[in-house]
Amino acid sequence: MSILVLAEHNNAELNPATLNAVAAAAEIGGDIHVLVAGEGCSAVADAAAKVAGVSKVLCADGAEYANGVAENMIPVIMSVVDGYSHLMAAATTYGKNILPGVAALKDVAQISDIIRVDDAGTFQRPIYAGNALATVKSDEALKVITVRTTSFEPAAAEGGSAAVEAVGATGDAGKTSFDKSELSSSDRPELTSAKIVISGGRGMQDGSNFAMLEKVADKLNAAVGASRAAVDAGFVPNDYQVGQTGKVVAPDLYVAVGISGAIQHLAGMKDSKVIVAINKDEEAPIFQVADYGLVDDLFDAVPAMDSELG
Amino acid sequence: MKILVPVKRVIDYNVKVRVKADQSGVELANVKMAMNPFDEIAVEQAIRLKEAGTATEVVAVSIGPDQSQETIRTALAMGADRGIHVPASHDTEPLAIAKILKALVEKEEPGLVILGKQAIDDDSNQTGQMLSALLGWPQATFASGVEIAGDALKVIREVDGGLEHITSKMPAVITVDLRLNEPRYASLPNIMKAKKKPLDQVALDDLGVDATPRLSVVKVEEPPAREAGITVGSVGELVDKLKNEAKVI
Numbered sequence: 206m207s208i209l210v211l212a213e214h215n216n217a218e219l220n221p222a223t224l225n226a227v228a229a230a231a232e233i234g235g236d237i238h239v240l241v242a243g244e245g246c247s248a249v250a251d252a253a254a255k256v257a258g259v260s261k262v263l264c265a266d267g268a269e270y271a272n273g274v275a276e277n278m279i280p281v282i283m284s285v286v287d288g289y290s291h292l293m294a295a296a297t298t299y300g301k302n303i304l305p306g307v308a309a310l311k312d313v314a315q316i317s318d319i320i321r322v323d324d325a326g327t328f329q330r331p332i333y334a335g336n337a338l339a340t341v342k343s344d345e346a347l348k349v350i351t352v353r354t355t356s357f358e359p360a361a362a363e364g365g366s367a368a369v370e371a372v373g374a375t376g377d378a379g380k381t382s383f384d385k386s387e388l389s390s391s392d393r394p395e396l397t398s399a400k401i402v403i404s405g406g407r408g409m410q411d412g413s414n415f416a417m418l419e420k421v422a423d424k425l426n427a428a429v430g431a432s433r434a435a436v437d438a439g440f441v442p443n444d445y446q447v448g449q450t451g452k453v454v455a456p457d458l459y460v461a462v463g464i465s466g467a468i469q470h471l472a473g474m475k476d477s478k479v480i481v482a483i484n485k486d487e488e489a490p491i492f493q494v495a496d497y498g499l500v501d502d503l504f505d506a507v508p509a510m511d512s513e514l515g
Numbered sequence: 516m517k518i519l520v521p522v523k524r525v526i527d528y529n530v531k532v533r534v535k536a537d538q539s540g541v542e543l544a545n546v547k548m549a550m551n552p553f554d555e556i557a558v559e560q561a562i563r564l565k566e567a568g569t570a571t572e573v574v575a576v577s578i579g580p581d582q583s584q585e586t587i588r589t590a591l592a593m594g595a596d597r598g599i600h601v602p603a604s605h606d607t608e609p610l611a612i613a614k615i616l617k618a619l620v621e622k623e624e625p626g627l628v629i630l631g632k633q634a635i636d637d638d639s640n641q642t643g644q645m646l647s648a649l650l651g652w653p654q655a656t657f658a659s660g661v662e663i664a665g666d667a668l669k670v671i672r673e674v675d676g677g678l679e680h681i682t683s684k685m686p687a688v689i690t691v692d693l694r695l696n697e698p699r700y701a702s703l704p705n706i707m708k709a710k711k712k713p714l715d716q717v718a719l720d721d722l723g724v725d726a727t728p729r730l731s732v733v734k735v736e737e738p739p740a741r742e743a744g745i746t747v748g749s750v751g752e753l754v755d756k757l758k759n760e761a762k763v764i
Binding site: 272274275276279298299301302303304305306307308309310312313314315316317318327331332333334335336338339340341342343344345379380381382383384385386387388389395397401425433436437442443444449450452457458468469475478479480481492493494495496497498499500501506509510513514 | 526528531532534541608609610613635636637638639640641642644645646647648649652653654655656657659669672673674675676677678679680681682683684687692693694729730731732733734735736737738741743744745746747749750751753754756757761763764
């Protein structure tokens with residue numbers, strides 16, 4: 206059995222989500238190879254080679270891979286995937302965009318967003334936004350799998366010494382060109398990797414009030430998130446969104462401020478280790494999943510928390 | 516230009532799903548069903564392109580049991596021109612759906628296929644990407660902005676770190692994200708009119724697609740419940756508990 210893991214990266218650094226995908230691969234067992242396709246991405250290949258458990262890195266270097274355009278990534282994966290029993294990637298927008306096309310061209314089913322490995326062909330995955338968990342079995346010759354990163358502790362970034370092997374580039378498919386990216390820049394940790402997340406909901410009333418949360422977040426080295434209601438109301442951009450339709454997070458501490466706790470929001474945060482809810486409505490469903498609930502007006506509680514934290 | 520919009524009938528997003536006692540799946544009997552919310556956004560986008568004069572016809576497709584025709588009627592009431600129903604099991608997997616859609620695309624020859632990025636029942640997020648790979652068409656996934664100039668399709672994509680701007684050639688497959696638009700409600704006159712719009716049935720066999728499932732469901736279960744927490748009386752008590760009891764700050 207050998208497993209090919211698609212590396213996610215920005216040509217300079219390996220995205221840590223890849224380490225979670227490698228960890229899921231390690232639970233299946235067998236040789237783990239990592240494919241790095243990018244432009245001038247040798248540093249990424251070297252980083253992948255150091256990941257514990259990885260025995261080989263395949264590196265395809267070409268301008269057509271610079272921005273991870275799916276139509277260009279799929280051919281290079283197709284060129285190396287024969288012989289592998291599993292193809293895996295993190296269930297990020299990057300992995301979700303690329304892997305299904307490979308599955309279709311190989312005429313096999315994809316298993317999305319696995320949260321548990323039972324054996325080499327049996328996996329658990331959430332359905333209905335995590336309101337039910339399905340255990341599915343695949344007998345496909347190639348199992349194409351995306352991995353929910355928060356469900357697998359990352360593989361160690363150091364400790365491996367895999368060989369890096371060059372793979373021939375497959376050229377530009379000429380279907381889609383990448384124009385530009387608008388990545389949110391912030392000094393705070395990334396939502397999906399932060400140890401502490403503070404999210405605001407519709408109760409924040411206005412985007413400018415998120416400044417209160419940011420002050421507390423900075424004291425705790427926390428990321429700031431939001432519910433879909435807050436995003437829909439235009440308070441904050443969509444990349445803040447935690448929930449079924451946004452990001453899935455599982456930090457050590459999740460603080461939900463002015464969030465009622467719609468099913469779709471709970472789906473994105475209910476695996477957090479400790480959940481705090483601050484809401485003036487004591488009937489709010491968020492209190493049913495909270496370890497610590499505070500029934501209070503957030504405009505009193507958040508500033509008080511800020512001063513309490515010194 | 517014709518636009519094909521696949522729509523899926525799913526449990527209404529406001530309904531709390533219940534797992535069947537025998538763990539074979541979730542309870543669908545006597546549960547309120549509706550169009551997948553992401554597909555509503557796809558229908559809305561297609562209609563807007565028609566209203567802008569970019570598209571000439573919007574064809575709504577649903578693959579599933581007979582009741583899927585209700586979902587097609589919803590799309591017709593919103594403004595789609597005609598419907599195609601392919602009778603199939605509710606549990607048809609994304610790969611088979613993509614193959615069925617490919618066969619329909621070859622018949623209908625649309626310039627665009629616009630569909631939701633995922634269905635809120637199986638949360639697979641696969642069909643659009645699979646379809647574009649099978650067709651050899653460009654794919655513009657997770658779209659929050661769509662603009663067409665000639666045969667250039669400019670799409671803004673929602674990615675984990677923010678937004679991405681891409682330009683694809685047409686024909687293409689677009690999968691839509693939440694912020695693309697706000698779907699309209701169908702008015703009563705339009706719901707009445709939709710009943711008279713053409714809705715054809717196409718059999719799986721006529722499309723030459725084998726929809727046999729590739730995966731088997733071992734079991735479906737409820738997620739583990741969280742233990743009930745406590746209510747704290749003040750911010751001071753909260754911070755103290757987080758520091759000394761939970762030890763997370």
